[in-house]
Amino acid sequence: MVASVRVVPTAPIDGQKPGTSGLRKRVKVFQQPHYTENFVQSIFTAMPTPGPLNATIVVGGDGRYFMRDAIHTIISIGAANGISNFIIGKDGILSTPAASALIRKRQADGGIILTASHNPGGPQNDFGIKYNIRNGGPAPESVTDAIYRASCEISEYKVTQLDTKVDLSIVGSQSFDGFSVEIVDPVQDYVELLREIFDFELIRDFRLKNPNFKLLFDALNGVTGPYGKRIFVEELGFSENSSLEQCTPLEDFGGCHPDPNLTYAHTLVERVNREHVDLGAASDGDGDRNMILSHDWFVTPSDSVAVIAHYATECIPYFKSTGIRGLARSMPTSCAIDRVAKAKGITSLFEVPTGWKFFGNLMDAGRLSICGEESFGTGSDHIREKDGIWAIVAWLNIIAYVSQKSSNFSVRSIMLDFYQQYGRNYFTRYDYEEVDADGAEKMITHLRSMAYLEKDGGIIGAVFNGYEVARVDDFEYVDPIDNSISKNQGLRIIFTDSSRIVFRLSGTGSQGATVRIYIERYDDKHIDLDAQVALKPLVDNALNISKLLEFTGRKEPTVIT
Structure with missing residues (x-):
């Protein structure tokens, strides 16, 4: 097929x-004129050395509206x-x-992923373009800064005019004048990787020995539907009719918000409770997040990664082989995994800060095996992104292993056994979405002013609901691998008993600001309380100290997790 190149004049947007x-x-x-083209050209302009000439890139996305148009532009x-x-x-x-x-x-040489992750899709909603580097992880700040500079300086972009569009529906290679396109099965390579990591035979044997065990996976009409069908049904043998929910990728996610939490994954939550499901799980729009629950327990993401770390070398073949090189969490994530590291003598x-690129640096240096973020992201060094399906299969692997030693292998019993050993880090997060950005910034400025003694x-030194403030700071991280410094990563109020309140403005929304408040306290005596009841005094402290209502006008959070 013949292709010719045309240069299109443009200007920065x-x-x-x-x-x-x-x-x-x-x-x-x-969809604005030149908008997508400008940004895509900026990616190729800023592509790390040796640049785009003769390079190979992976392209794909979560199926949301405008994805196909963007692929042809790319x-x-x-x-x-x-x-x-x-490779598409x-x-x-x-x-x-x-x-x-x-x-x-x-x-x-890198990849372009077309997703807005857990944000809604459709003509009136969100779209996103993300560049990943050669290690498979998100582009670091040096690269995203270069992309931005290119977008500010752009004066033209180049396009290849083809006689016909690339057919995305047929697996195989297509040759064009000067380049080739390989369409691949999006699931196959990933399934082969998971087979190498987990004990599929153990899980299949567990399913056969426990025919009444109920698994329910909800893809929220996102990209992981085909992955769930291939893995949970075809590989592990669970029933498609009873084990899969909303597993067809839709351009608008069926009008749903593809975010795996107790609010937006309400269909799953209702079915899990109504049908007494033993393991309920959900993933988000692009498949990098996950939620784990059962009919009598919700596993916080902070606890989930800690439990996986606890069992990893006991029952997951990959970690039996590699061992644990190190553990990590984002700053707002609870300290449960810290306790696992201490108990197991893991010094790394x-x-x-929040952002998977920080984990990727540590993984590339061979210093990290398992990590997680409280924002429903869990993963390991098998790739350089968080991985929702990986976390769900990890839980199946753990449950199957525990069932060999005990007849009580429910999610609840696994969690209570974990708390008996480590104590419990009670944790919750309040999200206030699409808040007025100016009001949110004023609130953060107000909080920064509090890092002084009360006098x-x-x-500092003040007492709120019986909690005495020991420290107020704005989290700063010095990367031990490249020595880069990341400042202003979240306001922390730390009390004398180690309880914490953290405030952050999230950048994952498409408009306005999202205020996130994280609350945590540790208890090694009372391990079976309702988390919202246990944390109510600290929640009140967070709202009073921040003056959130005064600055944002918001009385209730959008989501509580």
């Missing part, structure tokens, strides 16, 4: 600064910039974890 999760805006923004502009090989998921589908795995397996323990106008 405001607001194309990508974050760790790429560039996220409303679909209608990406092919057109990428080929004109010298990309020689495109069939129909454009490729989960974020699968994309990371494919970049690593095929030793590609890291507290990093000097701050709150």
